Amino acid sequence: MKKPVIQFEHFNFKYRTQVDPTLHDINLTLYEGEKVLIVGPSGSGKSTVGHCLNGLIPFSYKGEITGSLKIMGQETKDLDIFSLSKMVGTVLQDPDGQFIGLTVGEDIAFALENDVREQDEMFSIVNDVSKMVDMDGYLQSSLHQLSGGQKQRVSLAGVMVDDVDILLFDEPLANLDPATGKHAIQLIDRIQKETNKTVVIIEHRLEDVLECHIDRIVVVDKGTIVADVTPDELLASSILEECNIREPLYVRAAKYAGSDVTAESKPSHINTFTVNKDKLLTWFEATNPPERKKKTEPILELKNIHFSYSPSREIIHNVSFSIEKGEMVSIAGKNGAGKSTLASIICGFVKPNSGRILFKGEDITNDTIKERAERIGLVMQNPNQMISKHMIFEEVALGLVLRGLPEDEIKERVEKTLRICGLYPFRNWPISALSFGQKKRVTIASILVLEPELIILDEPTAGQDFKHYTEIMEFLTELNEQGVTILMITHDMHLMLEYTPRAIVIAGGEKIADDTSANILTDRDVIEKANLKETSLFDLAVKAGIEEPREFVGRFIAFDKEVRTTWQ
Ligand SMILES: Nc1ncnc2c1ncn2[C@@H]1O[C@H](COP(=O)(O)OP(=O)(O)OP(=O)(O)O)[C@@H](O)[C@H]1O
Numbered sequence: 263m264k265k266p267v268i269q270f271e272h273f274n275f276k277y278r279t280q281v282d283p284t285l286h287d288i289n290l291t292l293y294e295g296e297k298v299l300i301v302g303p304s305g306s307g308k309s310t311v312g313h314c315l316n317g318l319i320p321f322s323y324k325g326e327i328t329g330s331l332k333i334m335g336q337e338t339k340d341l342d343i344f345s346l347s348k349m350v351g352t353v354l355q356d357p358d359g360q361f362i363g364l365t366v367g368e369d370i371a372f373a374l375e376n377d378v379r380e381q382d383e384m385f386s387i388v389n390d391v392s393k394m395v396d397m398d399g400y401l402q403s404s405l406h407q408l409s410g411g412q413k414q415r416v417s418l419a420g421v422m423v424d425d426v427d428i429l430l431f432d433e434p435l436a437n438l439d440p441a442t443g444k445h446a447i448q449l450i451d452r453i454q455k456e457t458n459k460t461v462v463i464i465e466h467r468l469e470d471v472l473e474c475h476i477d478r479i480v481v482v483d484k485g486t487i488v489a490d491v492t493p494d495e496l497l498a499s500s501i502l503e504e505c506n507i508r509e510p511l512y513v514r515a516a517k518y519a520g521s522d523v524t525a526e527s528k529p530s531h532i533n534t535f536t537v538n539k540d541k542l543l544t545w546f547e548a549t550n551p552p553e554r555k556k557k558t559e560p561i562l563e564l565k566n567i568h569f570s571y572s573p574s575r576e577i578i579h580n581v582s583f584s585i586e587k588g589e590m591v592s593i594a595g596k597n598g599a600g601k602s603t604l605a606s607i608i609c610g611f612v613k614p615n616s617g618r619i620l621f622k623g624e625d626i627t628n629d630t631i632k633e634r635a636e637r638i639g640l641v642m643q644n645p646n647q648m649i650s651k652h653m654i655f656e657e658v659a660l661g662l663v664l665r666g667l668p669e670d671e672i673k674e675r676v677e678k679t680l681r682i683c684g685l686y687p688f689r690n691w692p693i694s695a696l697s698f699g700q701k702k703r704v705t706i707a708s709i710l711v712l713e714p715e716l717i718i719l720d721e722p723t724a725g726q727d728f729k730h731y732t733e734i735m736e737f738l739t740e741l742n743e744q745g746v747t748i749l750m751i752t753h754d755m756h757l758m759l760e761y762t763p764r765a766i767v768i769a770g771g772e773k774i775a776d777d778t779s780a781n782i783l784t785d786r787d788v789i790e791k792a793n794l795k796e797t798s799l800f801d802l803a804v805k806a807g808i809e810e811p812r813e814f815v816g817r818f819i820a821f822d823k824e825v826r827t828t829w830q
């Protein structure tokens with residue numbers, strides 16, 4: 263008999279500031295050595311389940327608990343946070359919220375220092391785990407100098423050295439580049455196998471998590487558990503669609519083609535999946551190729567940009583590109599490659615050492631941040647770095663208030679934007695009561711309300727469920743069709759394929775490719791250099807013997823977009 267390590271029985275939780283409970287009648291048992299994925303729409307209560315496991319509820323977030331939650335056989339109500347932290351190690355959704363040390367090395371070592379290890383042993387373990395996450399070159403670096411994905415890697419390393427029974431990962435992939443995401447999932451898998459720890463992963467990127475074996479998937483919707491099944495069973499069902507969770511692309515393509523997706527067809531991984539090749543080929547031949555957009559004049563031009571934070575290390579080397587008015591372009595590349603730095607250079611937060619920036623042909627290299635903000639809006643990677651007000655309405659209105667607009671106009675514009683961003687029902691809420699995904703939408707709203715001509719979004723859909731992902735992206739597409747140019751930094755290869763016909767790839771501070779997204783995501787050399795990932799659609803097409811797999815990818819994307827637009 264396997265030992266139960268986590269047991270929820272008729273468990274309910276209500277945040278003190280909420281009228282209704284966030285979790286209702288949760289009954290769930292996880293056993294020793296199990297690897298379980300929790301999925302669900304944004305705001306469904308996934309992180310709240312996680313907070314109950316690691317003690318943030320009730321120690322940091324107050325509220326009412328009824329029913330029972332036992333961890334390692336002990337009722338959590340009877341435990342203090344210190345005893346819980348000895349049992350559950352957590353990687354939080356927002357890595358900034360959990361750093362303890364000043365440098366990367368110190369932070370990773372912290373878990374070990376707590377357990378009073380010998381110095382030599384400590385150094386060697388810190389070295390080993392930092393190598394695992396490819397951060398061994400940064401042990402002396404200060405944490406605030408790291409890129410978003412580098413921070414996420416450090417958080418992963420920190421929890422790997424924890425001597426705990428349960429590892430909890432809340433959106434571990436959110437800021438990671440695709441290749442590192444795959445590596446992180448393999449690492450979690452390896453650690454679980456070597457130590458027999460129980461692993462709980464909360465993640466929207468279902469297809470990426472399924473790169474490794476998962477025992478069960480628990481689907482949470484509106485605070486209750488609506489499914490607790492194996493990955494094959496889940497993918498064969500319609501639950502994901504009903505809960506608006508994105509299916510793996512190859513599964514979706516197979517369904518479009520009319521190929522049966524049953525648990526027996528083993529859909530949880532592209533390598534094990536049996537697809538009806540004839541049906542796929544027939545579907546491909548009957549589907550139209552995507553339309554191409556016409557060329558216009560440049561809106562933003564970067565010419566030979568060089569930049570360094572400190573004289574010893576140049577971060578951006580001679581980057582040039584031109585974005586045309588009305589384009590929607592992705593910037594992709596490895597964690598720490600320099601993507602966010604490029605956005606900071608464009609917005610004027612940092613000055614290039616040399617090179618020029620033009621906006622509609624006019625040199626803006628020496629313009630102030632404020633002057634540029636009139637035309638260029640930036641939505642940053644981490645919403646917590648952007649938010650400065652307590653209430654949602656005030657936050658979104660802030661830019662308009664600073665511009666001195668009349669109150670009536672502010673109200674009208676803010677309300678319109680809140681509706682578009684799906685935040686209208688929350689307009690009078692404090693931001694602290696929102697989930698991470700909801701906060702991200704607040705920051706997008708606060709830029710959109712200013713109506714800039716060019717919007718740069720750093721990971722716009724990280725932490726969003728499929729419904730909100732689609733809503734945000736369709737909204738951006740609509741804006742784009744009205745003439746707003748959109749530049750997106752993203753690690754989401756599907757987003758890149760589906761929404762941005764063109765992509766610019768940065769590796770080691772240099773531009774290594776500038777081509778159609780479909781060409782880039784089927785180019786093994788660029789994929790490898792920039793830590794990107796081939797799309798599973800390509801693998802599916804190859805598996806089905808389709809001679810033009812690249813063309814298959816393009817046609818699927820156009821078709822899928824069409825289908826989803828008609829749904830709305
Ligand atoms: N600190 C808090 N105080 C009050 N209410 C909260 C708090 N945190 C979350 N909530 C409420 O609980 C609901 C569920 O939030 P939770 O963070 O668990 O969702 P989630 O499923 O993890 O979402 P996401 O995928 O967007 O991260 C939210 O809609 C919000 O209303």
Ligand SMILES: Nc1ncnc2c1ncn2[C@@H]1O[C@H](COP(=O)(O)OP(=O)(O)OP(=O)(O)O)[C@@H](O)[C@H]1O
Nearest residue numbers: 407408409410411412571597598599600601602603
């Ligand atoms: N304030 C800073 N001081 C010194 N170095 C920094 C600073 N901010 C970033 N860096 C370094 O600059 C490099 C590029 O960082 P940047 O944030 O632009 O990467 P990125 O491509 O956006 O990465 P990610 O995909 O992880 O978000 C990284 O090696 C990072 O360590």
